[in-house]
Amino acid sequence: MTAVIYPVILPVPAEVQRLRPKQRVQSLSDCARQALALSAERLGVRLGPLEKDDRGAPVPCRGNFWSLSHKPDYVGGVVAPSAIGLDIERLRPCSPGLRRKTADAAEWALMGHGDVQTTFFRYWTAKEAVLKARGEGLRDLSRCRIDHILDTTHLRVDYAGKTWTVEHFFFEDHVAAVAAGGFRVEWTLARPG
Ligand SMILES: CC(C)(COP(=O)(O)OP(=O)(O)OC[C@H]1O[C@@H](n2cnc3c(N)ncnc32)[C@H](O)[C@@H]1OP(=O)(O)O)[C@@H](O)C(=O)NCCC(=O)NCCS
Known part of the structure; x- marks a missing residue:
């Protein structure tokens, strides 16, 4: 039977959006950890203290891997039994230069x-x-290559000798991506109010 993971996305409360930048970053980080706690709850696991390594990458906790993303309007968190990575972005115009930097012809x-x-x-x-998912930062972006678009919500990425299947979830004017090996993904978007 295929294991299931539960990425959780939460809207950022208005009072957090109104904070000054420094406090807002900390609060977004806290909100993302609330999403992570919900993801752990759905998976039926308990997380202990959350630690990060010297690259800033999450350290697995009691055998549970975790990943966070926090953006001005939404935060997300996901827990999984093996390496996992989550990212959220708002869909917006992007420059030709950034398009070229992100992917080749x-x-x-x-x-x-x-x-x-x-x-x-x-x-x-x-x-x-x-x-x-590999604990690397964006400086390794050029070594990551899109290998195949499978359908409107799945594609494959080659990185460091391994192929990852990534699943996308579109909501409001945002997209979230989760990179995990072989899990069925059940997304949760909690709506305000
Ligand atoms: C890590 C990185 C990919 C995060 O992306 P982002 O869009 O800025 O931020 P997100 O909100 O999506 O993710 C933030 C979370 O990523 C996690 N994170 C940070 N470094 C990480 C790493 N090396 N591997 C995995 N996860 C990481 C953290 O949990 C962080 O949340 P927290 O600070 O609340 O714990 C990015 O900041 C990065 O590459 N940093 C390294 C510096 C670098 O290479 N800069 C070049 C810029 S072109």
């Missing part, structure tokens, strides 16, 4: 008749999710 050729903005954020979040 061969990767863009996989897009077919897809929409450029949506494809850019699928590629970006997929690569970032894979890098997070």
Whole structure:
């Protein structure tokens, strides 16, 4: 039977959005940990103290791997029994320079008749999710390559000799990506109010 993971996305409360930048970052981080706690609860595991390594990457806790993302409007967290990476981005215009930096001509050729903005954020979040699953930062972006677009919510990424399947979830004007090996993914989006 395929194991299930439960990424949880929460809207950022208005009072957090109104905070000054420094306090807001800390509060977003706290909100993301609330999403993580819900993901752990759905998975039926208990997390202990959350620690990070010298790269800032989450350290597995009692055999549970975890990943967070926090953006101005939404935060997310996910727990899994093996390496996991989560990223969230708001869909917005992106410059040709950033498109070229994020994927090369061969990767863009996989897009077919897809929409450029949506494809850019699928590629970006997929690569970032894979890098997070490996504990790496964005400096390794160019070594991550889109290998195949499977359908409108799944694609494959090659990185460091391994192929990852990434699943996307579109909500409001955002997209989230989770990179995990072989899990069935059940997304939860908690709506305000
Ligand atoms: C790690 C990184 C990919 C995060 O992306 P982001 O879009 O800025 O931020 P997100 O909100 O999606 O994710 C933040 C979470 O990522 C996690 N994170 C940080 N470094 C990580 C790493 N090396 N591996 C996995 N996860 C990491 C943390 O849990 C963090 O949340 P926290 O600070 O509340 O614990 C990015 O900041 C990065 O690459 N940093 C390294 C510096 C670098 O290479 N800079 C080059 C910029 S072009």
